[in-house]
Amino acid sequence: MKFPRLEIDLNKIQHNTEIITRECHKRGISVAGVTKLFSGDKRIAKALVDGGVDWIADSRVENLKRFKDFDLPKMLLRQPMLSQSSMVVKYADVSLVSEQVVVKKLDKVAQKQGKLLNVILMIESGDLREGIFFKDEIDEAVKDILSMDNVRLLGIGTNFNCFGGVKPTREKLMNLIEIRNEIQTEFGVSIEIISGGNSGTLGLFKYDAIPLGINQLRLGASLSLGIGLDDIGIEDLHNDAFILATEIVERRNKPSVPIGDIGANSSGKQVNFVDKGIRARVNCAIGRQDIQPEEMEPIDPDIEILGASSDHLILDVTDSPIYYKVGDKIRFRISYRGCLSCMTSSYVGKKFF
Numbered sequence: 537m538k539f540p541r542l543e544i545d546l547n548k549i550q551h552n553t554e555i556i557t558r559e560c561h562k563r564g565i566s567v568a569g570v571t572k573l574f575s576g577d578k579r580i581a582k583a584l585v586d587g588g589v590d591w592i593a594d595s596r597v598e599n600l601k602r603f604k605d606f607d608l609p610k611m612l613l614r615q616p617m618l619s620q621s622s623m624v625v626k627y628a629d630v631s632l633v634s635e636q637v638v639v640k641k642l643d644k645v646a647q648k649q650g651k652l653l654n655v656i657l658m659i660e661s662g663d664l665r666e667g668i669f670f671k672d673e674i675d676e677a678v679k680d681i682l683s684m685d686n687v688r689l690l691g692i693g694t695n696f697n698c699f700g701g702v703k704p705t706r707e708k709l710m711n712l713i714e715i716r717n718e719i720q721t722e723f724g725v726s727i728e729i730i731s732g733g734n735s736g737t738l739g740l741f742k743y744d745a746i747p748l749g750i751n752q753l754r755l756g757a758s759l760s761l762g763i764g765l766d767d768i769g770i771e772d773l774h775n776d777a778f779i780l781a782t783e784i785v786e787r788r789n790k791p792s793v794p795i796g797d798i799g800a801n802s803s804g805k806q807v808n809f810v811d812k813g814i815r816a817r818v819n820c821a822i823g824r825q826d827i828q829p830e831e832m833e834p835i836d837p838d839i840e841i842l843g844a845s846s847d848h849l850i851l852d853v854t855d856s857p858i859y860y861k862v863g864d865k866i867r868f869r870i871s872y873r874g875c876l877s878c879m880t881s882s883y884v885g886k887k888f889f
């Protein structure tokens with residue numbers, strides 16, 4: 537078996553998905569299951585589908601293409617590149633949009649392909665990634681989209697906690713509903729969906745703070761890693777569906793402070809060392825090319841991560857009751873960012889349970 541490897545527990549992912557979709561459905565909220573963490577892997581996507589999500593959502597249209605045989609509507613999360621419009625129309629049923637020039641192109645392509653593409657217009661709520669901020673520009677975009685024949689304005693949406701780290705609040709969501717109401721009155725249309733954010737918005741469930749009218753959430757981290765706002769674990773969910781297993785290639789006793797003139801290390805930084813005397817150190821065959829050490833946490837609480845270079849992870853195992861030797865495996869819980877980079881690294885194997 538190949539190491540390092542991600543050990544992925546599909547049952548845990550499906551379990552998380554079942555619990556969350558049930559909670560959302562109870563509140564009249566449909567779930568777009570976000571698969572962008574999976575690098576297009578169908579086995580993991582299937583766990584979301586089996587867990588009951590209503591949509592499959594990904595930021596990359598290449599991944600939606602891989603999921604084309606799943607019998608669920610597909611949503612493209614990232615605003616489409618003009619250069620990918622024909623793929624978007626072909627593989628997405630709904631696309632989150634914020635630029636009329638793109639929607640115009642999608643409309644043209646949809647006509648050529650004989651399709652109707654749904655779009656959700658993104659509204660800027662202050663996190664400052666995607667979406668339209670000014671009301672008159674929202675109106676302009678709505679007017680333009682309504683004038684197109686092969687694109688349908690399915691809804692409006694917003695995003696939180698991505699660039700600015702801005703948290704969702706009842707107030708911000710009420711504002712979104714207000715915008716929906718104004719559009720409906722001004723243009724005499726019905727706006728079916730209000731997409732109220734990502735896993736961070738689940739935190740509002742506890743306070744019953746999601747206003748009636750928000751009827752879709754786009755959920756990734758909560759389903760796969762059991763985490764919500766600020767990466768904090770959500771009650772009753774598994775947060776260990778992804779475990780990283782690495783193999784030891786060296787175990788040696790060494791001083792804890794480097795010997796010689798100290799300059800920058802391979803990360804370009806000069807590090808200060810604490811002298812703890814001679815310590816048992818282990819090197820594992822994984823490095824910054826695959827994952828940043830800050831994104832890993834040893835399952836054995838008595839192991840300390842000392843650092844990493846591109847291809848080596850360096851650990852202090854002196855305090856562990858387990859005697860680790862060359863060839864043994866050391867396992868880690870990993871963060872969302874760590875999971876993303878390991879899923880993307882072709883050097884990290886994937887083993888499913």
Ligand SMILES: *Cc1c(COP(=O)(O)O)cnc(C)c1O
Nearest residue numbers: 570613734735754755756757758
């Ligand atoms: C990634 C993403 C999501 C999912 O975010 P999670 O925090 O993983 O739930 C939702 N919406 C958009 C637009 C995204 O890019």
